[in-house]
Amino acid sequence: MTEKPLISARNLSVHYPLRGGLFGPKLVVRAVEGVNIDIDRGNFFGLVGESGSGKTTLGRALLKAAPITHGQVTYDDGEVEYNLAKLKDKELKDYRKRAQLIFQDPYAALSPRMTVRDIIAEPLEVMGLTKSRAETDKRVREIASKCRLNLEHLRRFPHAFSGGQRQRISIARALVSSPQFVVADESVAALDVSIQADVLNLLKSIQEEMGQTFLFISHDLSVVAHICDHVAVMYLGRLVESAPTRELFKAPRHPYTKALLSAIPSLDPDDRGKAQKLEGEIPSPTNPPPGCKFQTRCPYAIDHCRKVEPQLEESSKEHDVACHRWKELMDEKVLA
């Protein structure tokens, strides 16, 4: 693709200072550290990682909803180009129309005292995107039918709806301002399996029809595998691997990605005990280990990994990995 990416982050860091003890050292949570990421226009980009890996913070930084401590984020949709780290008030207001967020919990994200129509219309009214009530209603109805909401239901309140329907309302609200960039943060995690498939299919079909760029954040690799074009894996604030979905799932190169894939419980009862074990837990982001952040749990870590932090490098076209040993591990077929 020769086109410039929609979102491009260079050396992006998000740090949160913690109040230290009276004499103790000032602690800093390095939620996101030195991330380089390019999200192409029209892409369905997946971001996976365990809790505490910084995936939500990264998503929010790209929306300018988390403070950008270091680095650059460029947004370029062909109409406007913004440097998110130095956004003026007026530009930020405009960026809010172009970039939207779908939340995880459809029960908490919708005001119980507003009708569905008002919930979906609110972004249009706040941003002043429509001139009359009739125009607002028209936009609301358009997006509601795209999200397969019954138009009769627009007059009701959220409590009357099930989880799947509520999530469709949240999606309609996020998409009503016709954003170019949508961050979906664990948008199906709170839903039951039989409903989850429905919401995933809806997101995919809307994207195919309207052409937005999605950043789909999830801890569930099997969901990401089915819906995303490209997947990036995070660990302790760093990107450790980034590749087209098929390639990542067929030939993962980072030991962490491999372990994550292996830890998904298989539906085959005869696979018992075959999962590759990963010892320990993710370290605290206030006190990350030196060298490679994964070295404390990595079965292949050597001295070099404990001293020098690996950088994300291109291992093949579009497939980046941050591991000192990815080549030898591939040769030894340990990761095959």
Add this chain to the structure above:
Amino acid sequence: MTRLLDVENLTLQFDTDEGRITAVDDVSFKLDAGEVMGLVGESGSGKSVTAKALMKLNASNAHYGPDTDIKLHLEAGPVDIMALKNNHEMQVVRGGAVSMIFQEPMASFAPAISIGDQMVEQLQIHTDLNKKMARELSVEMLDRVGISDPSKRFSQFAFELSGGMRQRAMIAMALSTKPKLLIADEPTTALDVTIQAQVIDLMKDLIAEFGMGIIFITHDLGVIAQTADNVAVMYLGRIIEQGPVREVIRTPAHPYTKGLLAALPDLHDLDAPLIPVPGDIPSPLERPPGCVFNTRCSVALSGRCQTEVPHFTSLSSVHQVACHLAENGGA
């Protein structure tokens, strides 16, 4: 194998402001010692309520059906759970013969009492151990579940432990009284996959060592496939299919079980479309008559499925399904 638990015709209703709702409807199952039974279903299917009924832990607005019969077979003889009147009588069962692990380990520990004090307290209630022995056993159990530096963790509070560590401590606490029956309600749902794999492994080791029966509640069929011997699938308060985990997952007979399996993303076939089960789970206030699944079932027979409750049809000596279509041998 010796029989541990017999549940017959368990029916449970709750009085609410909007009327009386049926949460569990005529559920029967058996559990042997050393067996792991998976109880699967989506939210609102009644799986947690069923498990809590075994210890009569449901709220005071719960009404048990008159035919409900729950028997726990202990060495001293069978205990009729329904006949136990007050909290004092229930103590033999709650935390003694039956332990429970909950989904959210942060909410199950008291925040202002150290992990160790909570472990010692329940040991003193349910066993004859003195404080010193209870302490030793607790530290030993923490060590057994893979918590490093157990004597230091013993005096820490729940907030000082990570999620995986807390769930391990919960398991250690639940097992320290050597229960005959362990109820694990979504024990790995709040955990990351790599930690979930560790906890599942740990539970398998402990089953082998302690030999108790386990009721494993989850909405994740993958977790069931990796842990359970037998599985019961619940929908709107009824068991709609039950049998050995291999048979149910490989040759599901109920349209709902088939639908659940088809809705799961398959990692081996990324091109396979995700097929949702159409519609939403009805509210318990509007339980459909006839087969509870008829409103979402793509193969429902008009008439019969809407009026007549299907009873179990045996597909093999151990695999049963409640579906009218299976009755004629063609599901």
